[in-house]
Structure formats: C-alpha cells, structure tokens
Amino acid sequence: MRIVKLKQDRLNSFLEAVSTDSELWGPVKKGADKHRFKIVDNPAEFDLDYTRTILPPKKIFLPPRFNMFKAMPTAYEEETMDPTKKILFGVHPCDIHGILIMDQFYTQTYNDPYYIRSRENTIILGHSCWPDEHCLCHSTGTDVANEGYDLFFTALNDEYLVWIGSSKGDDLVRIVPELFNEDLSDRDIQNYIRWREDRSKAFKAEINFKAMPDFMELKYRDAVWENLSHACLACGSCSNVCPTCTCYNVNDKPRLSENASDIARCWDACTLESYSEVAGGENFRESRSERLKLYYTHKLQAFISKYGKPACVGCGRCAATCPVGINVKTVAGALDGEEVDAFWSRYATEVTK
Amino acid sequence: MNNGKPKIGIYELTGCAGDALLIVDCEMELLDIFTAADIQSFAMAKSDNIDGELDVALVEGSVTTEKEISELKDIRERAKIVVAFGNCAAHGGIQARFDDKEWQENLKKVYGNQKFTHTKPVRSKPIDEFVKVDFYLPGCPVSKEQFLHFLTRMLKGNPPEHYPTPVCVTCKYNENDCLLNNGKLCLGPLTADGCGSVCPNHNIPCFGCWGPVENANAIAELHLLKEKGFSVEEIKKRMANFAGTKLADAIKQL
Structure with missing residues (x-):
C-alpha cells in the first residue's frame, strides 16, 4: 500500500478528472442536518462534513426495489444487470466494513449476480470522519479500514493523506499524477498519529461486543425482550438503515398485456410481521419480541460465531433512526445490565406498573 | 365469462x-x-x-x-x-x-x-x-x-397480493428522515403502505389515509407522541380520521 498527499483544494479537480466515464456518487445534504449518497454532476455538491447518511451504501449496489428479470413461459430475460460504472466517494470506515460484510455474504455458497455485477463496477473512495454520540465503531473495531477501498482520504489540516488500496485506485491517481505529492514528511506522519489518537479519544459510546454472544445466550428469556416489544412499532426501519441487513423478498409482477411476469426484488426486514409468514398463513414469529430477538441474534451473536466479528459496524444508524430508541447501543446496554435512557425503557416501566 | x-x-x-x-x-x-x-x-x-x-x-x-x-x-x-x-x-x-x-x-x-x-x-x-x-x-x-x-x-387467475407493511418501509426506501424523530405527529408506523410515502417525501407527516396496517402498535405510538408533547385528544383525533368504524372504539379506549 502506498500513501500520497493531495491538497484539499485540488480534490474536486481530481474527482472531475477521474469520473468522466462514471457516475459520481457521494454524501449530499438532505434537509437541515441529514445526508444521503447521491449522484452529482459536480463534486462541489458534496458535503464532506457529515457523520452518516440516512441509508448506507447498500442502496447503490442493490436498490430497495428493482426488477431482476422478466419471466416468460419458456425463457427469461435479465432486466437490470446494472453495468453502469460508478465512483462512490466519501465512504466512512464503518460503511467500508459494511460493504466487506456484504461482499462476504453475497458470495458465500451462491453468488448474487446482481450484487456482484454492481459491486465490481463501483470504485470505493473512503474518507475520514469524526464520531458523534451514536458512533460505536470503536467498540466494533471498524473505526479504521485497512481494506475494502480503492483510495482512502484522511483529511489533515489543508491536505489529504491518500491511501492507495488497490490497483484500480492507483490507476485513478495516475490519471492526474500532477495533483499528488509523493513526499510524506515526518511532520505529516506525526500529524496523522496525533489525529488518530485524538479521534480514538473522541468516542462517547462504547459497547462490550465481545460479551454479547454470551449475554444473548444467557438472556434469551430475559424480560428485556418483552420490554422492547411493548414499544417497537414494527416499522422495519432498523433493518432498512442497517449496512449489514441483507434480507430481501421476491414478488412476481405479471404484465397485463403479455404472457410474462417481472420478477421483482425488494429489501425485507425481520422486524416486520410479514417477514416470517409462510404459505398457509402460518407465522413463525408473530410477536414483536421474537422478531427483535432474531434481529439482535443476527447482529450480536450468530454472525460472530460464524464470521468471528459482529454483524454491526457501529455506524449508529439504528440509534439515529428508531423513533422509540431500540438500537444496538440501548439493547446491548440493557443486556449488560445498564440503566438505559430510551423511550422503550420508560414505556416498559409504565406498562409493567 | x-x-x-x-x-x-x-x-x-x-x-x-x-x-x-x-x-x-x-x-x-x-x-x-x-x-x-x-x-x-x-x-x-x-x-x-x-x-x-x-x-x-x-x-x-x-x-x-x-x-x-x-x-x-x-x-x-x-x-x-x-x-x-x-x-x-x-x-x-x-x-x-x-x-x-x-x-x-x-x-x-x-x-x-x-x-x-x-x-x-x-x-x-x-x-x-x-x-x-x-x-x-x-x-x-x-x-x-x-x-x-x-x-x-x-x-390472470392469481390471488391478489396482500400489503401487510406500514408506510415507514417505503418511506425509508425513499431515504426520508423520520418525522417522528423531528417531533411531528406522523402516523406512518400505523398506516398501510401503498402511497409511496408521498406526504413524508414532502416533509408532511402521514395522515393515515390508507387506513390502519394490521397489528399496528397504536398504544405505543400514542405514548410516544404524548411524550413529545401532543395532547391525547389531538393524537386520537388524528388516528381516528381514516381508521374507520372498526378502530373507532379501540382508539377511544387507548
């Protein structure tokens, strides 16, 4: 891996030069204080002073809804093997780890052609960040990315230290080598080390993720699950905003004027009641508490035993999204025996009164 | 035929x-x-x-x-x-x-x-x-x-599909910021999906015009909105607008 320097005021020239034949995606302001990844014509539209987007980058690889193929009585036609080349700029380390988890998931046993095709055509340009009160990536060990990007930009003073993570990334730098500076000084290195130390100290929320598989097992019948379920609105948002939620549903959409159907795919969420419903109307997880247990077993336990790391990258989206305060931070806190300040815990006290 | x-x-x-x-x-x-x-x-x-x-x-x-x-x-x-x-x-x-x-x-x-x-x-x-x-x-x-x-x-002789999910699902697909978190009286979690979250897309809270979604957790949302400062009367009135006769009594008893 090579590290080069780029003056921050040259960033947009770089992005313009490398995106002439690609869609350029990155963080753009939405409303007063939220962000989303969006295609732009001009990199000046990016707002790099962001913490997290509402939806994670998974929406770029697999949109919430798309038609996979058209099915006819004896044949089928692919509809959306999306070959558009994309550059995704401004991805934070937690989201890079989320993409790595999706890479692993969608290529195990059966390759997901829609994900792989889209992913292979996307260049990932990471960007450094600063934590807010919801960021848990220090606890999940996803606050730094050592792989999963083509270039990674760390902002220091008026410059970027740019990590070259792949040959594709190296090719991008070689398009406009005159913008970069190869000579890293001792001072640059010292500045970076100090920045990393300061950033490590800036995390306000910590979770003992190592203990969670045990706690999930020990507390599988704990009252906490009923307490959470009183307040859960079963809206599915925790799954939709999670960078590592990969479940989807498939629907047949017959066409009115031909003997053919569009086979459509959409994001699904295990916290929705319909998720566990099977033919005949039977439902394996009718109660909200059963569904929440499934969600948190995936995040805090099952994924760890299979892959050695939690299926939580600490992005804090569930904490920023759930209207009743059910999120990795408060659930792990409650499992750890902490007093949790959230609507669900206040409401549980009222219900059990 | x-x-x-x-x-x-x-x-x-x-x-x-x-x-x-x-x-x-x-x-x-x-x-x-x-x-x-x-x-x-x-x-x-x-x-x-x-x-x-x-x-x-x-x-x-x-x-x-x-x-x-x-x-x-x-x-x-x-x-x-x-x-x-x-x-x-x-x-x-x-x-x-x-x-x-x-x-x-x-x-x-x-x-x-x-x-x-x-x-x-x-x-x-x-x-x-x-x-x-x-x-x-x-x-x-x-x-x-x-x-x-x-x-x-x-x-085509197929049974119609059922839409059992709330407005929030499409609202998140559309990457809207949650209006409940912004202190708005939004009925998205209680309302059947199908509108394309058209109101929240324009920063207007859901009025529930699709009618209630099955097994909506209305009591929790009532308490949540109460905590956000809405009066019980106001919340119930909004919930009852499109919920129809079947839920009218249930909402009164909340």
Whole structure:
C-alpha cells in the first residue's frame, strides 16, 4: 500500500478528472442536518462534513426495489444487470466494513449476480470522519479500514493523506499524477498519529461486543425482550438503515398485456410481521419480541460465531433512526445490565406498573 | 365469462369517486384493461352498463343510505368476487370517524328536521358490515401501481397480493428522515403502505389515509407522541380520521 498527499483544494479537480466515464456518487445534504449518497454532476455538491447518511451504501449496489428479470413461459430475460460504472466517494470506515460484510455474504455458497455485477463496477473512495454520540465503531473495531477501498482520504489540516488500496485506485491517481505529492514528511506522519489518537479519544459510546454472544445466550428469556416489544412499532426501519441487513423478498409482477411476469426484488426486514409468514398463513414469529430477538441474534451473536466479528459496524444508524430508541447501543446496554435512557425503557416501566 | 374475458363491474357508493377516477387516469393501460377484461358496468366511464352476473365487482365508497345497502347486497349476489376498493369501502372513510351519537348530532345539524323521502341515511360503514368481502385494496385513492398489480393478478387467475407493511418501509426506501424523530405527529408506523410515502417525501407527516396496517402498535405510538408533547385528544383525533368504524372504539379506549 502506498500513501500520497493531495491538497484539499485540488480534490474536486481530481474527482472531475477521474469520473468522466462514471457516475459520481457521494454524501449530499438532505434537509437541515441529514445526508444521503447521491449522484452529482459536480463534486462541489458534496458535503464532506457529515457523520452518516440516512441509508448506507447498500442502496447503490442493490436498490430497495428493482426488477431482476422478466419471466416468460419458456425463457427469461435479465432486466437490470446494472453495468453502469460508478465512483462512490466519501465512504466512512464503518460503511467500508459494511460493504466487506456484504461482499462476504453475497458470495458465500451462491453468488448474487446482481450484487456482484454492481459491486465490481463501483470504485470505493473512503474518507475520514469524526464520531458523534451514536458512533460505536470503536467498540466494533471498524473505526479504521485497512481494506475494502480503492483510495482512502484522511483529511489533515489543508491536505489529504491518500491511501492507495488497490490497483484500480492507483490507476485513478495516475490519471492526474500532477495533483499528488509523493513526499510524506515526518511532520505529516506525526500529524496523522496525533489525529488518530485524538479521534480514538473522541468516542462517547462504547459497547462490550465481545460479551454479547454470551449475554444473548444467557438472556434469551430475559424480560428485556418483552420490554422492547411493548414499544417497537414494527416499522422495519432498523433493518432498512442497517449496512449489514441483507434480507430481501421476491414478488412476481405479471404484465397485463403479455404472457410474462417481472420478477421483482425488494429489501425485507425481520422486524416486520410479514417477514416470517409462510404459505398457509402460518407465522413463525408473530410477536414483536421474537422478531427483535432474531434481529439482535443476527447482529450480536450468530454472525460472530460464524464470521468471528459482529454483524454491526457501529455506524449508529439504528440509534439515529428508531423513533422509540431500540438500537444496538440501548439493547446491548440493557443486556449488560445498564440503566438505559430510551423511550422503550420508560414505556416498559409504565406498562409493567 | 364472455369471450373468455372476466366480467368486471365497478361501482361507487358514498365517497369522492377518486378510486374510480384513478382507473380512468390509467391512461397508458386503459386499452390493455379493456382488452383483457369485459367491463360490464362502470358508470364513470361508459353509459351502456349491464347489471348482470360478474366475475369481479370493485366497490368504492362507504354505505351511508338504506338504498346503498340493497344496492350492495344486489352486487354481492351477482358477483363471484367482491373487492372493497379504496379506503371508504375498506374502512368506512373519513365519514365513518363519528360514533352513533356524534353522527346523530351531525345529521341534525346539517339536515335539521327535514324528512327523508328518497332513502334513509345511516351511519357510514365499510361494506363488509353488510356483505362478505373477498379482497381489500385500501387507499385514498388506491395507488395506480397496487391497482394494476391487483387487477392483473385477478385477470390472470392469481390471488391478489396482500400489503401487510406500514408506510415507514417505503418511506425509508425513499431515504426520508423520520418525522417522528423531528417531533411531528406522523402516523406512518400505523398506516398501510401503498402511497409511496408521498406526504413524508414532502416533509408532511402521514395522515393515515390508507387506513390502519394490521397489528399496528397504536398504544405505543400514542405514548410516544404524548411524550413529545401532543395532547391525547389531538393524537386520537388524528388516528381516528381514516381508521374507520372498526378502530373507532379501540382508539377511544387507548
């Protein structure tokens, strides 16, 4: 891996030069204080002073809804093997780890052609960040990315230290080598080390993720699950905003004027009641508490035993999204025996009164 | 069946006729609809209507008069499948938000001591209070996408799909910031999906016009909104607007 320097005021020239034949995606302001990844014509539209987007980058690889193929009585036609080349700029380390988890998931046993095709055509340009009160990536060990990007930009003073993570990334730098500076000084290195130390100290929320598989097992019948379920609105948002939620549903959409159907795919969420419903109307997880247990077993336990790391990258989206305060931070806190300040815990006290 | 085409009737009881209008508004698909189906009766779109045997009856509007009760029963007798088409037919619509006492008072307020000669008014109710309903397609009006998907499946002999998820699902697909988190009285989590989260897309909280989603956790949302400073009366009023007769009592007891 090579590290080069780029003056921050040259960033947009770089992005313009490398995106002439690609869609350029990155963080753009939405409303007063939220962000989303969006295609732009001009990199000046990016707002790099962001913490997290509402939806994670998974929406770029697999949109919430798309038609996979058209099915006819004896044949089928692919509809959306999306070959558009994309550059995704401004991805934070937690989201890079989320993409790595999706890479692993969608290529195990059966390759997901829609994900792989889209992913292979996307260049990932990471960007450094600063934590807010919801960021848990220090606890999940996803606050730094050592792989999963083509270039990674760390902002220091008026410059970027740019990590070259792949040959594709190296090719991008070689398009406009005159913008970069190869000579890293001792001072640059010292500045970076100090920045990393300061950033490590800036995390306000910590979770003992190592203990969670045990706690999930020990507390599988704990009252906490009923307490959470009183307040859960079963809206599915925790799954939709999670960078590592990969479940989807498939629907047949017959066409009115031909003997053919569009086979459509959409994001699904295990916290929705319909998720566990099977033919005949039977439902394996009718109660909200059963569904929440499934969600948190995936995040805090099952994924760890299979892959050695939690299926939580600490992005804090569930904490920023759930209207009743059910999120990795408060659930792990409650499992750890902490007093949790959230609507669900206040409401549980009222219900059990 | 006529030339192998399913016979369809589209009927309007009390409502704004927005659901029937939505069918007429399917301009790109109208030829396909009329090619695939034998539209026997559709007062908004044609005049040579026949009231005979039907494969499918789409019934819009709620029941508000005795005459409509007998019309509805007649439709039921003639049709193999009856569909509650739109929020008024499925839940009773806004006009069903009053209980018996309030309805009596309102009737008096509007009509005074006038004698009803043509037909007698009754408190607004969804159509399944009077006849068996085979399928429900709520909405105010129903969505074009859901309607066409529904109709196509019916015409191809497949059972229609069920939409059991709340507005929040599509709202998140559309990457909207949660309005509940912004202190708004949004009914997204309690409301059936299908509108494309059109109000939250414009930063307007969900009014619940699709009617309640199955097993909505209304009591938790009531407490959440209360904690955010809304009065219980205000929350219940908003919840009752489109929830219809079936939930009117439940909401009162929250």
